[in-house]
Amino acid sequence: xxxxxxxxxxxxxxxxxxxxxxxxxxxxALYGVNGEIYATDNLCTHGHARLCDGFLEGHEIECxxxxxxxDVRNGQxxxxxxxxxxxxxPVMIEGGRVFLQID
Amino acid sequence: xxxxxxxxxxxxxxxLEGTSxxxxxxxxxxxxxxxxxxxxxxxxxxCYVGLEAExxxxxxxxxxxVGERSVIMTRxxxxxxxxxxxxxAHRGMRFCRERHGNKKGFTCPYHQWSYTLKxxxxxxxxxxxxxxxxxxxxxxxxxxxxxxxxxxxKLKVATRGGVVFASFDHEVESLDDYxxxxxxxxxxxxxxxxxxxxxxxxxxxxxxxxxxxxxxxKDPYHPGLLHTWFVTFGLWRADNKSELVMDAKHxxxxxxxxxGTGGEAGQVTSVSSFKQTMQLNDPSFLDIVQEPWWDGxxxxxxxxxxxxxxxxxxxxxxxRHIQPNGHxxxxxxxxxFGFEDDSxxxxxxxxxxxNLFGPAGFVSADDGEVIEFSQQAFESKPFxxxxxxxxxxxxxxxxxxxxxxxxIRGMYEYWxxxxxxxxxxxxxxAAARDCGHGTA
Numbered sequence: 001x002x003x004x005x006x007x008x009x010x011x012x013x014x015x016x017x018x019x020x021x022x023x024x025x026x027x028x029a030l031y032g033v034n035g036e037i038y039a040t041d042n043l044c045t046h047g048h049a050r051l052c053d054g055f056l057e058g059h060e061i062e063c064x065x066x067x068x069x070x071d072v073r074n075g076q077x078x079x080x081x082x083x084x085x086x087x088x089x090p091v092m093i094e095g096g097r098v099f100l101q102i103d
Numbered sequence: 104x105x106x107x108x109x110x111x112x113x114x115x116x117x118x119l120e121g122t123s124x125x126x127x128x129x130x131x132x133x134x135x136x137x138x139x140x141x142x143x144x145x146x147x148x149x150c151y152v153g154l155e156a157e158x159x160x161x162x163x164x165x166x167x168x169v170g171e172r173s174v175i176m177t178r179x180x181x182x183x184x185x186x187x188x189x190x191x192a193h194r195g196m197r198f199c200r201e202r203h204g205n206k207k208g209f210t211c212p213y214h215q216w217s218y219t220l221k222x223x224x225x226x227x228x229x230x231x232x233x234x235x236x237x238x239x240x241x242x243x244x245x246x247x248x249x250x251x252x253x254x255x256x257k258l259k260v261a262t263r264g265g266v267v268f269a270s271f272d273h274e275v276e277s278l279d280d281y282x283x284x285x286x287x288x289x290x291x292x293x294x295x296x297x298x299x300x301x302x303x304x305x306x307x308x309x310x311x312x313x314x315x316x317x318x319x320x321k322d323p324y325h326p327g328l329l330h331t332w333f334v335t336f337g338l339w340r341a342d343n344k345s346e347l348v349m350d351a352k353h354x355x356x357x358x359x360x361x362x363g364t365g366g367e368a369g370q371v372t373s374v375s376s377f378k379q380t381m382q383l384n385d386p387s388f389l390d391i392v393q394e395p396w397w398d399g400x401x402x403x404x405x406x407x408x409x410x411x412x413x414x415x416x417x418x419x420x421x422x423r424h425i426q427p428n429g430h431x432x433x434x435x436x437x438x439x440f441g442f443e444d445d446s447x448x449x450x451x452x453x454x455x456x457x458n459l460f461g462p463a464g465f466v467s468a469d470d471g472e473v474i475e476f477s478q479q480a481f482e483s484k485p486f487x488x489x490x491x492x493x494x495x496x497x498x499x500x501x502x503x504x505x506x507x508x509x510x511i512r513g514m515y516e517y518w519x520x521x522x523x524x525x526x527x528x529x530x531x532x533a534a535a536r537d538c539g540h541g542t543a
Contacts, residue, residue, distance in 0.1 A: 017238045047215070047226075053234045064234070066210075066217050066226025067250075081208055081217055081225050 004092055004099035013037050013098065018061060018072075020052030023100055028089065030098065031072045033059055038072040039091050039100050045077075045084035112486055122515035123496040123508075124488045127481040129515075130312035135522070136430035142521050143409040144170030144427075149261065149268040149281050151411035151424055152176050152186055154438060156265060156299040162205040162220065167436075168426045169269060169410075173197050174258060175209070176267060179220040186269035187222035188256035209255075222255035264294025266422070282407070283350035285500075289357040289405050293415055295396060298443035302454055305437040305461030311474035312481070313409070313427035314514075316435060319470050320406045321510030323347065323358050324493055329473060332465040334377045336389060338362060338417065339402065347502040353513030354408035360505070362401040362417070388455055391417045408514065418449070419456035431478055435471075437461050491515075 007023045008030065015032045020042050022028070027042035029051045040061075042050050049065035056062075060069045060078055068082030075088040090101040115126035115135070129135060144150060150169040157165045158178040165176045166189060173189035189199045191211040198211035208225060210217040217226040227250065232243030258269040261278035268278055275281070282290055309316070319325070326339045333339040345360040383389065391401075397415070405413040412423040420441070426434040439457045441450050460467045477489075494507025498516055502509055 014238060055231050055240070062231075063226075064231065065215065065228045067230060068226065080219065083207065 002101050002103050005102050007039075007098045007100050010037065010093050010096050010098050016056060018052050018054065018056050020050060024102060026102065028100065029061070029072075031056060031061065033072065037091050037093060037098055039089040039098075040070070040072055040075050041087045043086075044068065044082065045086050046082045051086070110484065110486055116486075117519070118488060119496065121496055121498075122512045122519060123490065123492045125491060125511075125515055126485075126488045128485045129518075130314065130478060130481045131430060131485045133430050136312075136427075138522060139409075140170045140427070145172070146272045147275055147521075148272070148409060149270050149275060149278055150409070151407065151422065152267050152269045153424075154265055154299055154301065154422065154440060155184060155262060155267060156301050156440065157203070157438070158184065160205065162207055163203075164199075164206060164220070165203050166199050166201065167424070169258065169271065171428060172271070173199070174269065175199050176269075177220040183221075184260055184262060184267055185221050186258040186260050186267070187218075187254075188258070188271075190256065191216055192218075192224060192253040192255060193227075218255055222257045224250040224253045224255075264291060264296060265299050266290075266294055282355065283352070285348050286350045286355040286357060286405060286407070289348075289359070289403055290407075290413065292396065292398065292403065293405075293413055293420065299440045300443055300445070300450075302439040302441055302450070302457070304439070305457075305464075307435050307462035307471060308428075308432060309435055309471045309474050310432050311478035312430055313425050313433040314518075315474045315477060316412070316423075316425050316433065316470075317406050317408065317514060318511050319474065320358070320404050320412045321356050321514060322508060323360075323505035323510075324508060325473075326466075327505075329469050330466045331378055331381075331469075332459070335379075335381050336383070338459075343505070345503075345505045347505070347507065347510055349498075349500055349510060349513050351500075352517050353498055353500070354517040355406055356510040356513065357403055357405045358505070358510070359400045360402045361399055388458070390452060390455075392449070392452065394418070406510075406514075408517070414460070416459060417456060418452050419459060420453065421457070421460065431482065435462075 005023055008021050013019060013030045013032045018029050018031045020029055029040050029042040031038045042052055044051055044063040046068050047065040049063050051061050051063060053064045054061050059071050059073055061072050062069050066081050069079035070077050070082055070086050075086040077083055092099040112128060115128040118124040152167050153165050153176050158176055161178055161180045163178045167174060174186050175189050177185045179185055189197050191198050193214055193216045196211055196213045199209060208217055208219050215228050219225050227244060230244045232240035234240055258271055259273045259275060261268050263278055326333050343360045343363055347358055349356040402416045410425050414421045421437050421439045424436040428434060437460060441453050459465050462471060491508040491511045494509050498513045499509045
């Protein structure tokens with residue numbers, strides 16, 4: 001049974017931007033898009049740069065190193081040179097806190 | 104007292120009409136050599152880059168050169184062949200070091216600018232700068248920087264029968280027109296659509312002018328005289344049934360020869376290079392098997408100006424890529440290949456017969472040496488000239504024998520036409536012929 005892990009206060013996740021957080025030793029990127037919050041691994045599967053240093057445009061995060069892009073909702077690459085999906089995590093917001101489901 | 108140089112002139116002086124007397128200076132002048140690079144290798148001509156079989160899968164690449172410029176032949180995800188210049192759009196670094204490989208794209212190690220297999224700029228690290236705590240970005244490229252304008256230089260590419268040619272000049276005529284019908288038929292005889300298989304490479308650096316290699320394969324006079332091996336084992340003799348053809352512009356040529364059945368004929372035993380006492384340790388070396396596609400000739404040597412020689416010498420088939428690096432030196436890269444439908448026995452035969460060629464080949468070692476020694480003499484007295492008067496002083500487009508230097512005279516006729524042409528007017532030509540920013 002997977003658990004919901006308390007990650008961060010919901011108002012710490014900026015609208016239309018991204019922050020990096022540590023949750024249970026994992027580097028996670030949290031994105032604020034249109035009032036929703038999404039979570040992915042923070043490490044780009046291509047050049048191993050931190051996605052939280054990248055540029056968020058709508059649902060797409062652009063990696064700061066090589067300008068590859070993924071859709072933050074499902075981790076799927078939308079622009080080369082990223083070809084491998086980035087892992088995503090289910091998000092739940094409750095009581096002003098962001099919870100992630102981490103296996 | 105006159106200070107004019109007579110031993111070391113600055114311009115070549117052609118004796119007589121035509122091109123039967125070739126000034127040594129055409130082989131020794133750095134300035135002429137730079138003009139050759141510009142007008143033959145970088146403008147208006149197609150240069151050989153390789154065989155499609157060298158990059159069979161998406162992501163495969165091969166590093167080679169056009170003239171002195173490093174280029175990469177790639178096969179992209181769509182299966183298309185691309186040729187891009189190995190010069191990073193950022194700081195100009197020659198980023199690709201491997202000769203062959205398979206990659207999803209290229210990244211320059213200096214600042215990790217990355218490119219697709221088609222040569223498009225994909226990523227510029229910190230293009231938007233470094234993110235600050237407040238979410239703003241500092242530094243980075245100007246906001247009007249457009250990656251689409253900063254790809255690698257893309258060459259125009261054409262393939263025929265699995266052979267890949269490229270040109271920095273996107274205005275160049277079609278490859279088919281460039282080869283012409285006379286040479287095209289011999290091209291298609293060798294590359295008739297069968298898939299090729301790569302058997303291996305020979306590489307050598309020959310300390311001589313690049314044109315000497317073209318001349319060597321436009322000179323049917325020497326093989327039966329210089330090459331002891333050919334004469335002794337009967338692969339090439341002056342009395343073989345043979346013909347010479349050239350294209351309408353006289354820059355490309357084919358030497359077509361059919362080996363006699365007599366082997367060591369009495370007619371040529373007076374030639375001093377015939378060595379009756381020489382024997383093959385392994386007679387299977389001359390286990391020649393007639394192939395249907397030969398359609399008669401046992402040897403066809405085709406010179407495609409300026410960059411490549413296509414070889415069939417009995418069962419050995421290869422391309423020989425001329426890669427100049429200075430007026431007095433070139434790298435010579437042999438790609439030995441076979442055909443997909445070859446039996447294992449035929450592959451072994453082709454590999455055995457490849458021992459005729461390359462830097463240590465029974466036959467080709469001789470050519471590398473005579474080119475070196477010619478270049479040494481040219482350097483010492485560049486006011487002098489070589490003779491190419493065998494078979495007359497004019498150019499004959501078709502010759503039914505081997506005792507002529509007409510193909511060399513033809514090549515220099517073309518050389519003079521191009522090299523002595525008045526410069527293209529700056530206004531008319533500059534934009535169309537700017538070969539630094541190919542985009543197509």
